[in-house]
Amino acid sequence: MEEVMSALRKIQNELDDQKKMIIKNGEDVTTNITKNINMILEEKFQVWEEKHNCLKEVVENQEKRIYFLEKLARQRNIVFFGLHETESSYSDLENIIINFIDKHFCIKLEKRDIQALTRLGKKGKGIRPITVTFTTLGKKIEIFKQKAILKDTEFYIKEDYPKYVLEKRKELQEKVKIEKEKGNKAIVKYDKLIILENKSETSGSKKRMLSVSPESNLSNSHKQTDRRPQEKRNNKPKQTHSLPQRSSSISEAVLKPSMLNYLVNKNKNNLSNQKDNQEQNEI
Template sequence: MEEQFQILFNKMKSEMQKQTAELKESITNTIMVKMDEKLQPIMEENKDLKIKIENLEKEIEYLKSEKKKNNIIIFGLKEDEESTSGLAEKAKKIFNKDLNVKIEEYEINKIYRIGKKRSDGKPRPILLSFVNIWKKNEVLKARKNLKDMYITEDYSKKVLEKRKMLKTQLQEERKKGNFAYLKYDKLIVRENNKSNDKRKREISSSPHDHTQAKKQVHTPSQKNRRNAFDVMRSRSNSLSSYTADNNY
């Protein structure tokens, strides 16, 4: 009797545990569905906000690049001027002398040293903004003629970080013999087809091959000449024999 009661008790206990588990699962699923229903609009709104933020960041970056598009940064120019006008005159003289580019005062929008004056006497870089972008491009094309100083474009911090990351890849491409350079925040690579063609020619042909080719070219022509001579001689012999037969 006790054993039967124990078996019945165990069955009831097992059934109650099963129902409890099912009830928990049902309640959990119901709660999750309700939470999803509540969170779905928030998630959609968050997605839209992310897209708007990305678009705003692109617009800000574009505005920054537009603001800087007429600017150049000059490094290595001795810092001994006493005023902004003196700095402008010094820059104009260097452009005219070293770059053969004449700069008028009205073509300069603004010019100033970047940062605080250094205690070690090292010259601070100079930001020069032109009124027209074509004058900036003219200076950039001639900048390779500079000796003790150099000029770069005025990039935003984001672009400078990308260019810094691409410098290693740029050096690797140049070591391969490819023509590579940085354009704004992108790496442009052009393969050196001349070296590849030269390598292919060296592999496909050799002096031994040329000797064989020459032999193959001359041999048939010599055989043809001998064969033609033999044909003419046989024809002359047959013609003479034919004439002798007719004389008889």
């Protein structure tokens, strides 16, 4: 009986060991499976991330191109405000713009100078503005430079901006006010805020650098006062004591005969030498 019980206990222990092994193997299998799944997911995620970055870069480049093309397409545009809707056709609208520019800007246009024009917005909601596209940028600049002429009239002109640029410009106008309160000069150029340097401050700083200290001014003034009596003394007419000219004439008289005697003796010696040489040659 005891042998049967010991055998059963032995079997029970073996079953427990097997059970533990099965549980451990199961845990190892699950960890390995999860690791494999995570590795596969990470690899796929990296591939997706690379594709996403590539697509993001492509989208950014396309946005930049669209931004540039839209800016270029509107570069020759002017928006006219305040012109009443009396036209009945496209040709009438062209004539209205041509006559308006001739009247207010004294610039004569022809129909070939206008590439396209159209009214903006839905009809019936007030006076709709007119967007005009000119064939050349020079013609647009020539008109836009004279926009101040319309200051005291019901008409005015503006640049043609996209909707998102107009919203950005409104936001930047608030920043311009803040910069002006700080004392800075700021302007909005297209969709960017540009802060200008104050010329008065830069010129003031240069003047401060060039200004002379009061001590040096005082020293300079003292020097000038000290120089004045000396200048007065120097400016007095000098008394010239003329020496008798006989002394100089005597010296000249003494020098001239000695020089003449020297030259005469030298010539005599040269002649005697020449004669001696001739006699030797004849011999």
